[in-house]
Amino acid sequence: MNRNKKIIIIGTVASSLYTFRKDLILSLVNKGYTVYAFTSDSNDTELAKIVQLGAIPTHYDLSRGGLNPYEDLSNTISLYKKIKKIQPDIVLSYFIKPVIYGTLAAKLARVPKKIAMIEGLGFAFTEQPEGYSKKAKIVQRVQVALFKLALPLADKVIFLNPDDPIDLLKSHHIGVKKIEVLGGIGLNLKEYPYQPISLESQTRFLFIARLIREKGIFDFVEAAKIVKKIYPNAIFTVLGGIDEHAHGAMTKFQLDELIQSNIIEYPGRVNNVSEWIANSHVFVLPSYYREGVPRSTQEAMAVGRAVITTDVPGCRETVIDGKNGFIVPKWNPQALAEKMIYFIENPEQVQVMGEESYKIAQEKFDARKVNERLLKILGV
Numbered sequence: 001m002n003r004n005k006k007i008i009i010i011g012t013v014a015s016s017l018y019t020f021r022k023d024l025i026l027s028l029v030n031k032g033y034t035v036y037a038f039t040s041d042s043n044d045t046e047l048a049k050i051v052q053l054g055a056i057p058t059h060y061d062l063s064r065g066g067l068n069p070y071e072d073l074s075n076t077i078s079l080y081k082k083i084k085k086i087q088p089d090i091v092l093s094y095f096i097k098p099v100i101y102g103t104l105a106a107k108l109a110r111v112p113k114k115i116a117m118i119e120g121l122g123f124a125f126t127e128q129p130e131g132y133s134k135k136a137k138i139v140q141r142v143q144v145a146l147f148k149l150a151l152p153l154a155d156k157v158i159f160l161n162p163d164d165p166i167d168l169l170k171s172h173h174i175g176v177k178k179i180e181v182l183g184g185i186g187l188n189l190k191e192y193p194y195q196p197i198s199l200e201s202q203t204r205f206l207f208i209a210r211l212i213r214e215k216g217i218f219d220f221v222e223a224a225k226i227v228k229k230i231y232p233n234a235i236f237t238v239l240g241g242i243d244e245h246a247h248g249a250m251t252k253f254q255l256d257e258l259i260q261s262n263i264i265e266y267p268g269r270v271n272n273v274s275e276w277i278a279n280s281h282v283f284v285l286p287s288y289y290r291e292g293v294p295r296s297t298q299e300a301m302a303v304g305r306a307v308i309t310t311d312v313p314g315c316r317e318t319v320i321d322g323k324n325g326f327i328v329p330k331w332n333p334q335a336l337a338e339k340m341i342y343f344i345e346n347p348e349q350v351q352v353m354g355e356e357s358y359k360i361a362q363e364k365f366d367a368r369k370v371n372e373r374l375l376k377i378l379g380v
Contacts, residue, residue, distance in 0.1 A: 004085060007028055008083060010060075012041060012095050019291065021037075022372065023188065029055070036225075037057050038082075083111060084108075090380070093102075096118070100143075100150045104153065106153075114155050118158070121313075125167065126288065151169075152235065156178045161181065161313050184370065186365045187302055196266040197305075203281050204235045204280040205236050206282070207236070213249070216287045222337075223284075226340060239267070244377055270342055280305060288331065290313060294318065297315070299374040302361040304355060305357055310329070323353065325357065330364055
């Protein structure tokens with residue numbers, strides 16, 4: 001047992017620490033580590049949840065949006081002081097800004113082991129149908145310059161899919177000590193148990209994501225319109241919050257129009273996601289956002305649902321085309337609609353491919369197995 005060993009996990013919002021790092025924190029505590037959970041955005045309820053896991057929540061300052069070098073430098077120095085005071089054996093940082101500034105601060109504090117985890121390349125690397133926006137190009141250039149500064153200092157850089165290290169490190173000539181590809185972060189499969197499918201009702205297609213263009217909401221809607229011209233009783237359900245501040249977000253007005261015209265049903269944000277997945281037949285995520293491996297797709301697969309998703313990094317890690325669903329080109333509602341129609345006309349494939357999804361989820365997305373791999377990468 002490593003009684004005196006200390007690890008700092010640097011994230012952003014507290015909810016990501018107790019939602020996505022829960023099993024990792026529990027495993028580290030179980031191995032005798034003192035775990036410090038660094039968060040830049042939290043409330044008392046969220047901090048209490050971190051304490052319940054056995055970790056010590058610690059606040060640090062981070063400007064999540066925007067590019068203010070003076071503020072970022074000041075925050076990095078402040079972070080360095082907090083890390084130096086604790087004198088950890090390992091610093092694990094995840095999300096783009098914590099990876100950059102957390103790795104720099106950990107190097108300054110002479111931490112023996114620095115691990116950076118990049119869970120998708122984010123907005124700056126997300127290509128739009130009309131090409132990269134001016135803002136995305138500027139942000140990408142700045143991020144690449146900062147990655148060139150920080151990532152060579154990390155002992156290991158973890159990615160969730162095999163495309164990201166190519167598009168970030170190889171394309172931009174960033175040298176690092178060691179690359180690890182972890183795969184999806186995984187789920188507690190007990191929270192998403194397999195649910196048999198009822199093929200007697202109308203075919204239900206489910207979309208779960210923020211209602212922004214990059215996640216594919218507009219392509220989902222356009223495909224639904226195409227399908228409904230032929231099969232008007234098909235049901236299209238959308239779960240996810242409106243984010244009107246985001247560029248290219250669906251507005252409340254657009255959403256209300258779609259609900260009133262019976263294109264989609266929208267229960268809004270729900271707490272019982274697994275039940276909504278269980279009541280659906282096919283999960284659809286036509287995203288082109290540069291994320292690691294979409295969690296919502298992992299959830300749907302664990303419950304045993306066929307998946308239609310896009311041929312983009314992260315998304316393509318979830319589907320074996322023709323086995324547990326289909327991979328379609330991005331920005332192509334017609335191709336998406338054709339695969340939806342396939343499931344309506346071949347309902348037995350909903351069952352067959354759903355069972356394949358379940359098998360893949362058991363193998364690839366079990367948080368216990370993923371954590372074992374992550375602990376091995378951390379060397380604990």
